[in-house]
Amino acid sequence: MHEQAARFGRANHLTGITGLPSADARSTGVIVLNAGLVHRIGPFRLHVELSRQLNARGFPTLRFDLSTLGDSGASGESLAREQQVRSDVADAMALxxxxxxxxxxxxxxLCSGAQNAHLVAHSSEAVAGAVFLDGYAYRSTGFKLRHYLPRLLNPARVARHLARHVGRRLRAAPAAGPGFQVEFPPQARVRDELTIMLERGLKLYFIYSGGSSWYFNHRRQFGECYGRALADHPGVTVSFRREVDHTYILVGDRRRLLDDIESWLCTHFPQLAPAREARQAAAAT
Structure with missing residues (x-):
C-alpha cells in the first residue's frame, strides 16, 4: 500500500491523501468525505484507519477536504454549496x-458527510454505492412509541422529566439539542432520490449509531420512513448500533465498524477477473 499527499482540483485548491494498493487494485475506488468541520483524518482518525484497511483489501482510496475545509482552499467560483460539493467530489473521482x-x-x-454522499450519489452516474453513517431518517410513529412509551410507563422517569421541565421554565432557558442536529430535506424528496439511486443499481449501506437516537431508534424505522419496498430492496443494507456513539470514539466500536464496511464492500464490489473488469469499465463509460 502506498499513500501520497495530493493537491488537485479544477483550481488546484483541494488537498487529500490517496491510498493505492500495492497490487491487484480493484476498479472500484472509495472516497471518504469530511465529517462536519473535521478535516480528512476523520474523528479519532476514523478515515485514516478505514482507508488503510480498505487499501489492504485492494480498494484505492481518497480521503480529502472539501473546499474551504481542512487544508483545502476556495475554488474562486461563485457556486451554491450543493454545486460546490458536486464539483469537488467530481475532482476527487477524476484524481x-x-x-x-x-x-x-x-x-x-458521517453526519454531514453522509448528506453530501447522498447529494452526489443521486446526481453522479459514476457512483456505484455509498455508506451513510448517521444519514437521513425521519421520526415515525414507531419512533415516537419506542421513545415515549417506556418513559410514560416509568414513574421515576416521568418525575425526572417534570422536574427538568419545571426547572427550565423557572430559568427561562431553552432545552439544548444535539450539537450536530441539522434540518433535513423533505422526507418524500429523500425517498424519491433513494428510489432513483436503487433504480440505477447503486448499493447503499445505512449505519445508524446511538448518537442518532434523537431521530432514529430502531432498525425497522428505516421501513417506517421510506416504505417496505425500499427497506427490503436487495441493494439496501441497514444497521442500528444503539450502544455506539456518533463519532466511534471507542477502539472496539471503530474496529467493528471498519470490519463491517470492509465486508459489505467486498460482498457488493468483488475483485473480478481482468477481462470482466474491462467489460464493466467499458459499459460504465
Missing amino acids: LRKQAGCSRFVLIG
Whole structure:
C-alpha cells in the first residue's frame, strides 16, 4: 500500500491523501468525505484507519477536504454549496481515475458527510454505492412509541422529566439539542432520490449509531420512513448500533465498524477477473 499527499482540483485548491494498493487494485475506488468541520483524518482518525484497511483489501482510496475545509482552499467560483460539493467530489473521482484507473466509486460519509454522499450519489452516474453513517431518517410513529412509551410507563422517569421541565421554565432557558442536529430535506424528496439511486443499481449501506437516537431508534424505522419496498430492496443494507456513539470514539466500536464496511464492500464490489473488469469499465463509460 502506498499513500501520497495530493493537491488537485479544477483550481488546484483541494488537498487529500490517496491510498493505492500495492497490487491487484480493484476498479472500484472509495472516497471518504469530511465529517462536519473535521478535516480528512476523520474523528479519532476514523478515515485514516478505514482507508488503510480498505487499501489492504485492494480498494484505492481518497480521503480529502472539501473546499474551504481542512487544508483545502476556495475554488474562486461563485457556486451554491450543493454545486460546490458536486464539483469537488467530481475532482476527487477524476484524481482516483487517473492514479488508479478506477471506473466506479463508493462514497463514505458521517453526519454531514453522509448528506453530501447522498447529494452526489443521486446526481453522479459514476457512483456505484455509498455508506451513510448517521444519514437521513425521519421520526415515525414507531419512533415516537419506542421513545415515549417506556418513559410514560416509568414513574421515576416521568418525575425526572417534570422536574427538568419545571426547572427550565423557572430559568427561562431553552432545552439544548444535539450539537450536530441539522434540518433535513423533505422526507418524500429523500425517498424519491433513494428510489432513483436503487433504480440505477447503486448499493447503499445505512449505519445508524446511538448518537442518532434523537431521530432514529430502531432498525425497522428505516421501513417506517421510506416504505417496505425500499427497506427490503436487495441493494439496501441497514444497521442500528444503539450502544455506539456518533463519532466511534471507542477502539472496539471503530474496529467493528471498519470490519463491517470492509465486508459489505467486498460482498457488493468483488475483485473480478481482468477481462470482466474491462467489460464493466467499458459499459460504465
